[in-house]
Amino acid sequence: MTPSYNFAFLDEDTKRMLRRALLKAVAIPGYQVPFGSREMPLPYGWGTGGIQVTAALLGPDDVLKVIDQGADDTTNAVNIRRFFARVAGVATTERTVEASLIQTRHRIPETPLREDQILVFQVPEPEPLRTLEPREAETRTLHALGDYGLMHVKLYEDIAQYGHIATSYDYPVLVDGRFLTSPSPIPKFDNPKLDRSPALMLFGAGREKRLYAIPPYTRVESLAFDDHPFEIQQWEHRCELCGSGESYLDEVVVDDRGGRMFVCSDTDYCGRRRTEAQA
C-alpha cells in the first residue's frame, strides 16, 4: 500500500458523498442519481465511474476481483486491480466465488453471484434514451413520467431493418416495473442474470456523473414486442477449451491464416471447468 494516499485513493468526504448517492440509488432502483464525479488517474472511458463506486465501498477486509469483457488478465482489469492493491492494500482474486466485490466492464460472471457479493459496472452512457433524444431535460422528463414509447421506436427500427431485434448489447431493461435503465454494454446474454439477482448491482458513469443501482432480488425485464419476445444469443459451438455449452463465447482469431476458435469470455469460469475436468 502506498502510504501517501488516503485509503482507496479518494478522500473520506468524497466517499461519503458517493455513499449517500449510492444509498439514494438503491432506494430508487434504476433511477440515475447525479454525483460529483472526481478526476481519477485514468482517462474517461476506462472505468472512472466504476472505480469511484468501488473506492467508496472498499473496506480493508474486502477481496476484489476486476474483469474486462469477462477476462481477469486484460489491460483494463489488470490496471484497476493493481491500482486498488496499491492504494487500498486489499486482497485481490481472479476467482468469482472468493470475491466480495467485483468491478466489471461489459460482462456478468457466469458463476452465479451470492447475497454477500457486490457487482460494480463501468458505464459509458447511463441514458438508454440518449441516441433517440439528445436533450437531457427531455429524457429526465420522460423518466419522471414513465413515458417510454420512444424506446420501442428503437426496437421497432431493429426489426424493420434486420428482421429481428438486432440490439445485442446494452439491451434496455425496465427495473422494478418503473425506470428504463441501461444495463451497461453487457451482452444481452447476461440480461437474465440481472433479474432477481441475489447480489447488489451498482452502476457508475464517471464522465456523465451518474450512479444507479439494481438492489438484490429486483425484477428486471428486458423490453420486447409481443410477437418478437426477448431472446439471448445462442452458438452452434461449444467452448473449445472447457467444452461449456452454456457460457458466453468469444470468437478468437488464432493465426494469420484466418483460423478461429470459440472460447468462454469468462476466463475464471473456463479455467475452473478445465481444472475440474483434469481432476
Add this chain to the structure above:
Amino acid sequence: MNTNLMLDLHDLGKSFELHHQHDAHLHVLDGIRLQLHAGECVVLSGPSGAGKSTLLRVIYANYRPSRGSVRLRHDGRWLELASATPHEVLDARRRTLGYVSQFLRVIPRVPALDIVAEPLLQIGAEPAQARQRAGELLHRLNVPERLWQLPPGTFSGGEQQRVNIARGLIAPRPVLLLDEPTASLDAANRAVVAQLLAEARVAGSAVLGIFHDEDMRDRVATRLFPMQPLEPA
C-alpha cells in the same frame, strides 16, 4: 302560428360599407317583407341591380343583414337568422335551408359523384346509399356516367351547373333558394329541373328563386315577388 309558413322576412335591409373605397355605402335592400309557405315557389322578378341575388344571400346568411329580421322555421321552431350563432346557421343549412347558385364551387380532386353525395353524408346517410342517390340524380340530369368519377373542374358550364343542381337538391330541405340555376341549360335539361322542383314542392318544400328565362319562370312559379333597384342614397 301558421304551420305552412316557412320563411318570414320583415323590414329587411342590406347595405355594404366599403372601408377601402372612400368608405362608400351601397344600399341594396330596404324594407323587404316576404313570407314563404310550404309547397309554393316564389320567383323574384325585376331588373338586374334590384338586389335579387343579394336577397337570397342574406337569407342564406352568406351576407349579414343590416336591418330587419329573417326568421326561418327550423326544427319546428323559429330561428332568427339575423342573430343566430354560426353553429345554428350551419345546422339550419345542413337540414333546413338549401342554396343553389349559378356556379359550382369546384373542389380539387373530388369526383362529381362525391360532390353531389356530400350533403346527404352530412346529415348522416350511408355512403353507399348517398352515392346511389347521387347517381340517380346525375342520370336524370343527363350527366353522362363516364364523368361521374371525374372532378368537375374540366366540365362544360352546363355540366357543372347540372352537378351543382344535383348537389343542391339531393338532400330534402324544407326551404330551397335558387339563384339562376338553369342559366346555361338547354330546354330538355331545364324541363328536368322544373320537374325536380315540382317534386320538391309536392314533398312540401318551399322554393324561392331567380329565373331569368321566362319559359322556366312560368313553368315553376306559383307567385312572383317584384323587386326594384333602390334610389341612390
Add this chain to the structure above:
Amino acid sequence: MSALLQVRGLSRHYGRRIGCEDVSFELHPGELLCIVGESGSGKSTLLNTVAAQLAPSAGSVRYRQRDGEWLELGQLSEADRRRLAREEWGFVTQNPRDGLRLNVSAGANVAERLMALGVRHYGQLRSIARGWLERVEIDPARIDDAPTGFSGGMQQRLQIARTLVTQPRLVFMDEPTAGLDVSVQARILDLLRRLVNELGLAAVMVTHDLAVARLLAARTMVMQHGRVVETGLTDQILDDPQHPYTQLLVSSVLTT
C-alpha cells in the same frame, strides 16, 4: 351540442409586446376553425397558447376530455398535459421536419404514437402504419425509408399520418400547407378535408391563405395585431367582410 374547447379572454404577452390579446371562442366536436391573418398577427402564438405549449398571461382554456370531464388546461400538471397531447390531441407543424423524427423510418414515425399508447405487437404496428401510409398516398413499400429522402409534400403527409394514427379528438395545425408548391398544397388540402370528414376531427388551423379557410373551415377568425377583429362563418367573412382589415385581406387575394 356541447363544446369541446372553450377559450375565454386568452392573452399571451412577450414582456411588454402583445402576442395575442383577449381571445375567446368555442370549438365543437367535428368542427374545423381557421385562424387567418398576416404574419405577426398573433395566429401562431394563439394556437400554441390554446394547445398549452405556451403559458397564457391571462384567460383560460377549458377542454372536455373523452370521459366528458372538463379540464382547465392552466391547472394541468406536466404529466397530464403530456398525456392529453399523446392520447387526445395532435399537432401538425408548418415545417414537417419539426414534427417528424428524421433519423428513424417512415413506419416508426407513424407507429411511435401507438407505441406511446402501449401497443406492443410489431406485426400490428406494421399493418396500421402501412394502412396510414396508403391513406396519405405514400407508397407503403417506402415504410422502411427514412423521411429525409422524402419530398416536402411527402414529409408533410407523413407528419399528418403520424399525428392522426391515434385518432385524436382535437388537432392543432400551424400553416400545414405553407412552404409547399401549389399543386402539392392542393393534394394535402384535399387529404385533410377527407380525413377531417372521415374521422370527425375537431381542428384549429392557422393559415394566412383565405382559400384554405374557404375549402376546409366552416368558421373563421380574423386576427390583426394580436386581437380577433372578426369572427363568423367562413363564407360570410369572405363574401361580406365587415372589418376594414378583413376587407383589405379579402380584396388582396389574387383570383384566377
